[in-house]
Amino acid sequence: RRARPVREVLxxxxxxxxxxxxxxxxxxxxxxxxxxxxxxxxxxxxxSRLVRRLLSARRSLDLCLFSFSCPxxxxxxxxxxxxxxxxxxxxxAQYMGLHGSQIGRLRHAGIQVRHDQHSxxxxxxxxxxxxxxxxxxxxxxxxxxIQSNRENVLVVEDAEYVKAFQEEFERIWExxxxxxxxxx
Amino acid sequence: RRARPVREVLxxxxxxxxxxxxxxxxxxxxxxxxxxxxxxxxxxxxxSRLVRRLLSARRSLDLCLFSFSCPxxxxxxxxxxxxxxxxxxxxxAQYMGLHGSQIGRLRHAGIQVRHDQHSxxxxxxxxxxxxxxxxxxxxxxxxxxIQSNRENVLVVEDAEYVKAFQEEFERIWExxxxxxxxxx
Numbered sequence: 001r002r003a004r005p006v007r008e009v010l011x012x013x014x015x016x017x018x019x020x021x022x023x024x025x026x027x028x029x030x031x032x033x034x035x036x037x038x039x040x041x042x043x044x045x046x047x048s049r050l051v052r053r054l055l056s057a058r059r060s061l062d063l064c065l066f067s068f069s070c071p072x073x074x075x076x077x078x079x080x081x082x083x084x085x086x087x088x089x090x091x092x093a094q095y096m097g098l099h100g101s102q103i104g105r106l107r108h109a110g111i112q113v114r115h116d117q118h119s120x121x122x123x124x125x126x127x128x129x130x131x132x133x134x135x136x137x138x139x140x141x142x143x144x145x146i147q148s149n150r151e152n153v154l155v156v157e158d159a160e161y162v163k164a165f166q167e168e169f170e171r172i173w174e175x176x177x178x179x180x181x182x183x184x
Numbered sequence: 185r186r187a188r189p190v191r192e193v194l195x196x197x198x199x200x201x202x203x204x205x206x207x208x209x210x211x212x213x214x215x216x217x218x219x220x221x222x223x224x225x226x227x228x229x230x231x232s233r234l235v236r237r238l239l240s241a242r243r244s245l246d247l248c249l250f251s252f253s254c255p256x257x258x259x260x261x262x263x264x265x266x267x268x269x270x271x272x273x274x275x276x277a278q279y280m281g282l283h284g285s286q287i288g289r290l291r292h293a294g295i296q297v298r299h300d301q302h303s304x305x306x307x308x309x310x311x312x313x314x315x316x317x318x319x320x321x322x323x324x325x326x327x328x329x330i331q332s333n334r335e336n337v338l339v340v341e342d343a344e345y346v347k348a349f350q351e352e353f354e355r356i357w358e359x360x361x362x363x364x365x366x367x368x
Contacts (some may be wrong), residue, residue, distance in 0.1 A: 011348075124336055126336065138307050138309050139307075150356065
């Protein structure tokens, strides 16, 4: 356990970067990653920091995301799922079907996904790592947002904020239980 | 000066509510507000809390908003401007022209507005009150988002977070200086 709670602010756009080394290290800790043939640098960027925080999950990852189409972030989430982390994903019904959405792929991989049935948007963009670290901001998990938009993400290990968002997550998770769906 | 720094989490959708009494009190402190004839309740809601925080501004209000079409919030901002608070507003070029946008009205009232010239979105949704209180989250300042969407807003009086966002605001404010626009 680190001594000082994480308090980090990430601003986007992020320089494009290769996260293969981060994913490889998370998949097989200690095994040196093979060099990636892609031309992207693997430096310290807002995206690589976000990925690092996600990959720190050991037990659970609760995701509440309006839009999720970034393949790099989807690979990180899939890797956590394979590693035995309990991943739950809430998303927006209108946006999950859009071209490029990663929701189908994550569902196919066995990750639990729930969505709304409303006309209003499920517009949150937050993640909770191990019921301990809150990642929240303006950023939708799309490559366009990461590389082109002005965006912010707060990363906070703060029991009070985590509690508020965890309770919101659980409320939504229950409300979007498929057992409650209505079919017309 | 209050003793304990503000730490508040607001979740939306908010019940619709009347904010006339809040605006009247802010416009003429101490003068009893005339009862509003509208049928909306004036209770404690996420929207009324957000408005209260904004109306606490005494010296400056820096706004960095992707989309701003909520007339109630526009009235609060205009009131602060009239009261002598220095309001600066950064927004997204593509969204400022949409139907219902309040940007034209605020500009017309004499508020300084700057916008991007990029294809990427200026997607932030934050406000800084008196360089002291940060208001940030997923919420665009639209009536649809306030009344229909699942959204979050954090209100934090925290020097470290405020500093990071204030610096981002100043960077964007300078970058979007009309003197730097290019015309083709």
